[in-house]
Amino acid sequence: MMSQVFLAVTLALVMLIFLSLVRVLGGPTVLDRIVGVNMIGTKTTVLLLLIGLIYEAMPMFIDIALAYALLNFIATIGACKFFRRSKRVHLEDELAIEKETSA
Amino acid sequence: MNWVVSLLLVSGVFFFAIGTIGILRLPDFYSRLHAAGKCDTLAATLAVSAIALYNLHDLSFGSILVSWKVFAIIFFIFMASPTATHAITKAALLVGVEPWLKKKGVRK
Numbered sequence: 154m155m156s157q158v159f160l161a162v163t164l165a166l167v168m169l170i171f172l173s174l175v176r177v178l179g180g181p182t183v184l185d186r187i188v189g190v191n192m193i194g195t196k197t198t199v200l201l202l203l204i205g206l207i208y209e210a211m212p213m214f215i216d217i218a219l220a221y222a223l224l225n226f227i228a229t230i231g232a233c234k235f236f237r238r239s240k241r242v243h244l245e246d247e248l249a250i251e252k253e254t255s256a
Numbered sequence: 257m258n259w260v261v262s263l264l265l266v267s268g269v270f271f272f273a274i275g276t277i278g279i280l281r282l283p284d285f286y287s288r289l290h291a292a293g294k295c296d297t298l299a300a301t302l303a304v305s306a307i308a309l310y311n312l313h314d315l316s317f318g319s320i321l322v323s324w325k326v327f328a329i330i331f332f333i334f335m336a337s338p339t340a341t342h343a344i345t346k347a348a349l350l351v352g353v354e355p356w357l358k359k360k361g362v363r364k
Contacts, residue, residue, distance in 0.1 A: 154258070155258055155261070155262075155310070158261075158262050158265065159265075162265050162266070162268075162269055162303075165269050165273075166269065166272065169269075169272050169273060169276045172276045172280065173276050173279065175280060176279050176280055176288075181285075182285060182348075182353060184285065184344055184347060184348050184351075184353065185285060185288065187344055188279060188288060188289060188292050188344060189279060191292070191296075191337075191340055191341075191344075192275065192276070192279065192292050192296055195296045195299075195300050195333065195337065196272060198300065198304075198329065198333070199268070199272075199300055199303045199304060199307075202304060202307045202326065202329075203307070206307060206310065206311075211311060211322050212318070212322055215322055215325045215326060215329075216325075218329060219325065219328065219329055219332070222329055222332055222333060222336070223332070226332075226336040226337075226339070226340055229340040229343065229344070230339075230340060230343055233340075233343045233344055233346075233347040234343075234347075236347055236351065237346075237347040237350055237351060240351055241351075
């Protein structure tokens with residue numbers, strides 16, 4: 154009975170990851186995309202633990218999930234620092250500026 | 257035991273769904289961060305603690321070690337997710353992403 158619950162929760166998480174991907178693909182600023190990637194990373198951590206429960210290989214997947222959580226945090230902080238320095242977060246503005254300079 | 261684990265898992269997925277709807281539907285960058293930061297932290301804490309609790313149903317040294325590592329993940333997410341949200345907000349404020357206002361240009 155519990156394995157069916159885990160399977161249903163895993164499928165729901167995969168669907169929610171695809172919904173979050175909409176914000177990553179269509180966010181107006183770069184920082185919106187970073188927020189979406191951060192949410193996907195948190196969901197993936199939980200998803201890895203659930204996969205470990207389903208396949209009964211918990212001691213292996215727990216280390217992968219821990220590494221993924223650390224990597225997600227470091228990637229978010231690094232991307233924030235990069236875009237804080239570069240001062241441009243609107244992709245449309247950059248495209249418009251490129252058109253003006255080329256025309 | 258199984259009911260508690262199921263309840264925690266389902267409530268975790270519920271809050272994940274609320275957060276996802278929030279970042280899809282809210283009108284402005286800062287309100288989207290509000291949905292993403294809080295719902296994500298709470299949902300991950302609930303779901304991962306359910307997994308740690310289910311892992312303890314046969315008590316042995318190995319399962320206690322694995323559950324201790326799962327609690328390390330909970331602690332790390334609880335510290336790191338609000339920190340990441342704060343860093344994103346500070347970057348947005350410094351770069352100058354405009355908040356959503358009722359009248360345009362009231363607060364500059």
